[in-house]
Amino acid sequence: MQAVTVSTLKSFEALKNVPDDELQWLIDNSTMRVFNDGEYITVPGQALSGPHFVINGHIVLYTQQNGSRREITSFNTGDVTGYLPFSRAVSASANSQANGDVQMMSFPTERVKEMIQGHFELTQALVHVMSNRVREFTALQQQNEKMMALGKLSAGLAHELNNPASAIVRDSASLLQHLQMQPETFKRVISIQMTTEQVDAVNTELFRLLAINEPQELTLKEKTKREEEITDWLDEHDIENSYDMAENFVEFGFTVANLEAFCSHIPAAYCSPVFNWISNLLTTERMVQDIQESSRRIAELVSSVKTFTHMDRGFDKQRTDVRIGIKNTIMLLKHRLRKGNVELVKEFDESLPEVNAMVGELNQVWTNLIDNALDAMEPNGKGKLTIRTQRDRQFVQVTIGDDGPGIPNDVKTRIFDPFFTTKEVGKGTGMGLEVVQRIVRQHNGSIKVESKPGKTEFSVCFPID
16 A cells, blocks of 8 residues: 555546645545445445545446446546545446556545634635536536437437338339339320310319319228218219229319319320329429428428527527527427327417527527426327427516326425436436536526426517517
């Protein structure tokens, strides 16, 4: 075991300016300990002791998340760890383990008050260590919180993008196959003999029907009945592929009356090839529409990500509509709503004025609050998420509520404390609501929570000017 002298402690960066007599007092009132390789120094929940001074060796601080080990930081020769003067921490929140043999000098925790009263420079040095550690650990936890949020959003984004991307691949392959089957249809159509007036009349009726953006919504029973009517009509007129065409025609809002209108302009001998050509045209139209819709969804998701991260703007405050950020956040978390069987209720004031804010920061607020609400409802297997925006005098107020089990009274006063979380290990860092509160205060706003079983609401207010 290495002998510890004042010179040894003077080599500690934190203690280099502490007077020799105070360091000698520290040595005289401390004990020496040696930990073997792999030996635990602290485990979660264990009462904090110390301060401890690492004389020689390497200590790893880590937590267990989802069954895997995640290293937080490490302490090496010349570092100070353990309980420090004026610290409010009472128990260890992580494992600390010797990596190789470790020699440590420990000061008894129960005598820290004596240190504070009689050894100012030593106490000042250790308080400086504590403040640096809090700052570093807070930055680390905030980064972890952002990475966890990014992980959730990226997983959701990948899921949301996969569906339309797969649809485009599937529909484009089907469209190619469909077009390859067209030569036979073309040969039959090209042999049709119709006057210009008849062709114009068919074209006019066809494009009139295609121009109807939203065909009438039919129940399953109504749809089946109409398909049967059209099938019967096509069979009566000796139209080939009547069953397949009937489904296609009904999907585009065709009725028997429309078919009669077509037929009045087509010579009887050519009704079958013309109707088959129209059906093929509708099939192509539908596939193109599906590809357009899938492409539009991908474009919307990319636009939402771009706006959400605010990567095309600076970091200064600017006038913004909070509803846009909320809608983009919902878009990125949509998979969680579906997965959790959550009903979304949006009560947006369409006349809401803009606020002066950092948009990227506000989006962190909406992400954390909505994500927490979804977590709260998860055990029920279903729920209702209510998001309301309104003007409250000179403020814009956003309320995010869920119908989960509520926040217990003994927890409610601590939910905004740094590192406090009720979530299982690996699911929360305890920084989400602390980050929310910090951002809200940064914008001169306020946040409050009201909670009872079946109803929890977080209300955020931002000044309009």
